[in-house]
Amino acid sequence: MSSFDQLHRFIFPDASVRGELVKLSDSLQHIVHNYEYPVQIQQLLGEMAAAASLLTATLKIEGEVGLQIQSEGVVRYAVVNATHEQTLRGVARWDESLTSLPESFAELTDKAILVITITPHEGERYQGVVALDKPSLSACLESYFEQSEQLPTRVRLMTDFSDPENVRSAGMLLQVLPKSASTSEKDSLSEFEHISTLTDTLTSEEMFSLPVQDILYRLYHQEQVEMYPAQAVSFACTCSRERSAAALKNVEKAELEAIIAEEGAIKMNCQYCHTEYRFDSIDVEAIHNGHAGGATQPQ
Template structure:
């Protein structure tokens, strides 16, 4: 059984701090190898996937969370979607006319914002926006939590792209647990900084080579740490023929039939998993009569 594609939660009960550690490989490779992404974009998506997994673990309800970057730089768009059950999917768009891409986060994404969207299965959607003005994605996420929740947060994001066939991403998140007392309590802040300083000593080599048990022992063997059972992380796409049909329902029937007459069928491709859904004239008639085609019909 792989030691990766698992999210590990832990708390420091004496310090009122919680932590999460995630390491991805197979789930990540479904994302970074879905297109011929340059290594710079593979790195960005790997960091975003690890970060999204960590943020999804903070949800206290069933639902989805999305990290979306919008930029005027070489990478115009990147998004990772995740569910409360730790399923991930993602995609990026970039200027493919460029012969090379910059290496730094800031040059890859200029005039950029990070949009964090939380969509509960029940209840209202929440959206937060933070400018990507820090030199790393991790620091931008820390800024987001400082602005939106006023909670001390430390984020570490790492990637291992040495093997072109097996990309790896990982991350650690530490956060002060909200209490009735002020989050700026001096003793609590001191404890958090102490644990954060210990966490900052973790190297990429250790993150990807050691077991999680060894990592936690190496970092926090002098601390009181309670570790919870790991949660599996996987790639999964939420596309379906029903969802594609729902989109077509909002297009005039005559326009759809004209496309079918010219091209033989309407073809809709999922940008995440590349599944193709095909619709003929019978499907279009059914859609506009309120009878959606099901996924067990021919794609």
């Protein structure tokens, strides 16, 4: 069975370190092929998708994690959202006037920040901001964990775009278990550094060609490793006709009717999956009378 589009959790019980490994294929295609992105933007979205999956898996909540890059550089913004059910969606905007794009992460995201938003189904939303002032997204995420969680964390992100029709990305995350960070900090850090050094020997070719069990054996055959059941990862968009109608309810009825008179219908297009929702005058009447869904179906 393919190990792509799956998240694998594992733990080093003797070292008080936990790990995650995710490999994306089909779920990534939906994100990067939703728009005619240059390959540099596709690769950035690929890294962000793997990172979002890893970050969501570190949380013990039901809800959503959003990674958003805001930049004054080539990339205007890039967003990937992941849910606790490991569904992903993402979108990016860049300076389309450029005929060629830089290859490096730093040049793509000049004067940029990364906003990490955690939105639980129950409880308050949390938002953290980290400057994208390091040469890679993985290094910036490590800095985020150092600042916000104060837990030693190692992040590796990889992409394989050798086949434009079968793009792939992957990520690994290692982290000291919270309970051990305070009780045996010196030993935990030593063990964490040892495991991190082993992890750094993994090549991109091995990541994308080997099954997950073989990757873990190749890296940690001298360590005790316990694996948990894999969790499927997929693309899914949370847009709906009801959500679009709820947004229209906040717009004056007369303004909506004017748009319909001029254009024949109100058209709302989801930037993540490109589903179009159309609303006519009957729908607007229903929406402002408390029937949020309206009458017609998405086109």
